[in-house]
Amino acid sequence: xxxxxxxxxxxxxxxxxxxxxxxxxxxxxxxxxxxxxxxxxxxxxxxxxxxxxxxxxxxxxxxxxxxxxxxxxxxxxxxxxxxxxxxxxxxxxxxxxxxxxxxxxxxxxxxxxxxxxxxxxxxxxxxxxxxxxxxxxxxxxxxxxxxxxxxxxxxxxxxxxxxxxxxxxxxxxxxxxxxxxxxxxxxxxxxxxxxxxxxxxxxxxxxxxxxxxxxxxxxxxxxxxx
Amino acid sequence: xxxxxxxxxxxxxxxxxxxxxxxxxxxxxxxxxxxxxxxxxxxxxxxxxxxxxxxxxxxxxxxxxxxxxxxxxxxxxxxxxxxxxxxxxxxxxxxxxxxxxxxxxxxxxxxxxxxxxxxxxxxxxxxxxxxxxxxxxxxxxxxxxxxxxxxxxxxxxxxxxxxxxxxxxxxxxxxxxxxxxxxxxxxxxxxxxxxxxxxxxxxxxxxxxxxxxxxxxxxxx
Numbered sequence: 001x002x003x004x005x006x007x008x009x010x011x012x013x014x015x016x017x018x019x020x021x022x023x024x025x026x027x028x029x030x031x032x033x034x035x036x037x038x039x040x041x042x043x044x045x046x047x048x049x050x051x052x053x054x055x056x057x058x059x060x061x062x063x064x065x066x067x068x069x070x071x072x073x074x075x076x077x078x079x080x081x082x083x084x085x086x087x088x089x090x091x092x093x094x095x096x097x098x099x100x101x102x103x104x105x106x107x108x109x110x111x112x113x114x115x116x117x118x119x120x121x122x123x124x125x126x127x128x129x130x131x132x133x134x135x136x137x138x139x140x141x142x143x144x145x146x147x148x149x150x151x152x153x154x155x156x157x158x159x160x161x162x163x164x165x166x167x168x169x170x171x172x173x174x175x176x177x178x179x180x181x182x183x184x185x186x187x188x189x190x191x192x193x194x195x196x197x198x199x200x201x202x203x204x205x206x207x208x209x210x211x212x213x214x215x216x217x218x219x220x221x222x223x224x225x226x
Numbered sequence: 227x228x229x230x231x232x233x234x235x236x237x238x239x240x241x242x243x244x245x246x247x248x249x250x251x252x253x254x255x256x257x258x259x260x261x262x263x264x265x266x267x268x269x270x271x272x273x274x275x276x277x278x279x280x281x282x283x284x285x286x287x288x289x290x291x292x293x294x295x296x297x298x299x300x301x302x303x304x305x306x307x308x309x310x311x312x313x314x315x316x317x318x319x320x321x322x323x324x325x326x327x328x329x330x331x332x333x334x335x336x337x338x339x340x341x342x343x344x345x346x347x348x349x350x351x352x353x354x355x356x357x358x359x360x361x362x363x364x365x366x367x368x369x370x371x372x373x374x375x376x377x378x379x380x381x382x383x384x385x386x387x388x389x390x391x392x393x394x395x396x397x398x399x400x401x402x403x404x405x406x407x408x409x410x411x412x413x414x415x416x417x418x419x420x421x422x423x424x425x426x427x428x429x430x431x432x433x434x435x436x437x438x439x440x441x442x443x444x445x446x447x
Contacts, residue, residue: 003309063422066383066430068390070401071422078414083229164294168394175297182304192305196297204292 003189010190013181020177021198027091027173028160031098035159036152038099039106047111048132064104070165073097077169090171094163102159109151113144150217153210157203164199174198235411236420239403246403247424253399254389257321258382261328268329269336270362283333290330296391299323303395320392328385335377339370376443379436386429400424 010017045057064072077093080086117140125135167176178195182188236243271283290298303319314322343366351361393402400421408417 062430062433063426066433067422067425068387068401070390070393071418071425074401074405074414075418075422078408079418083415161294164296165391167296175294175300179300179304189305189308192297192301196293196301199293199297200289203294204288207288207292 005190006187007190007194009185009187010181010194013185013191016177016181017174017195017198020172020174020195021202023171024160024163024173027094027098027163027166027171028156030095031102031159031163032156034095034099035102036106038103040110042103042107043110043114044136046107047114061104061107064101065108069097069101069162070168072101073165073169076100090166090169093169094166094171098159098163098166101162102155105155105158106152109148109155110144112151113148114140116147117144146217150210150214153206153213157206157210160203160206161199229415231416232413233416233420235407235413236416239407239411242403242407243400243420243424246398246400247428249397250386250389250399250401250428253317253320253324253392253397254382254386257324257328257389258385260321260325261381261385262332262378264325264329265332266336266367268333269340272333272337273340287330287333290327291334295323295327295388296394298327299391299395316392316395316397319395320389320397324385324388324392327388328381331384332378332381335374335381336370339374339377340366342373343370373443376436376440379432379439383429383432383436386432387425390425 042057042061045053046061047054049057073093076097077088077090080093081088114136121139121143122135125139130138163173164175166173167179170176174195178191182191185191268283268287271279272287274280274283299320302322303314303316306319306322307314340362347365347369348361351365356364389399390401392399393405396402404417404421408414411417
C-alpha cells in the first residue's frame, strides 16, 4: 500500500515552524554574543594567566569540549537551579549552556590564532616600547582574528546545529514546534521532513557563504590553510 | 542555599549506569565502523569525475552535513517508520542517523585524503598496468588513510558525544539511564554530575590521543 503524502496540513502550521526557526536563531545569536567575548577571555587566561588561573581555566575548557552538549544542558537545566536556588526557564538554560559550551570552542580558536602569529611580531612591538597588553590589542589580535574568521564561522554553524538540543527541555525551537505539530496532526513524516528541509536551507546557505569567504581569504592570503 | 551532596543513590544504581555506558559504547562503535566503511565509498564517489557518482554522493553529503544530527535521528525514529519496509526501534533509528551522519563527514575526510596524494602516484600505478580499482585499493588508499587517522579519531570523539542524543528517542544509553534514575531518585544534581564525569572519562582520553597523534604526524612531516 502506498503512503498518501499530505503536505497541506503542514503548510497550515507553517507560521509555527517559522516561529520555531526564529527561536532557534535567537538562541544561536545570543550564544554567539556571549560565547565569543567569553572565549577570548578564556583564551587569554589560558595563555597568559599565572598557573592558579591557567590550570582551572584549561580544565573547564577541556571539560566543556569533551562532554556531550546534552549532558551540559541537562545539568544547567535540572541540576544547577536546585544547587544554587535560582529559577531557571528553558530559554535561560539554553542560552547559558550554549554560551559556555561555545566559549570553550571559541577559546581554542582564539588560542590557535594567537599562537599562530610569528614571534617576530611580539619582538617588534616590544622594540618600539609596547607592553604585553598593548601588543596583544594592537598587533597580535587584529592579525589573529583575521586568520580565525573561517574557523569562527564554521563554529557558528556547528552551534546552530547543536541548538536543536534545546527542544529536549521544551524550548520552542524549530524541532520542538515540528514535534508538537506532528503530535496534533499525525503527519510526522511530512512535518519532520519539512522541518529538516528548513534546517537544510538555512544551514546550507550559511555553509556556502562560509566557503565563499574561505576561498576569498585563501586567495588574498589572509588565512593559513588547515 | 547549601546543598548536601549525596552520591549514594548514584552508586546504588551502578548496574543501570554501567548498562547505559555499555550501550553508549556499542552504539558508538557500530556507527563508527559502519560510517567509516560507507564513508570510503561515498568519498571515492565524491572524488569521481563521473556525474552519475558525483552528484548523488554530493547531495547526500550536503544534506547530512547541513542538518542537525538530532533532526536526523528524530526523523528516522518518527518519520521514516511510516514509509519504511522494516520495523524501526530506537536503536535502529539512532544507528541509521548516526551512521549516515558519520558517513557524510568521514567521506569528506577520505576525499581530502585521496586528493592529497600526489598525481604521480596515480600515474606510476597506471604505468604498472593497474586498473582504477587496483590503483585506489593498493596505492592511493593505503597512503591516504595514514594521513587521515587523526581526522578519523576526531570523528570518533564527535560520534561518542553524539550518541547521547539517542536518549531523546529513549534508547537506553548513558544519558537516558541518568534521566530515568534521576526522576526516580530525585537526585538530578548528583546524577547529571556523575554522568558528565563519566562521559568526560570516556571521551577525554580519546581527545588527548588525537592531539598526541597529530603532533607525531606533524613532526614526521
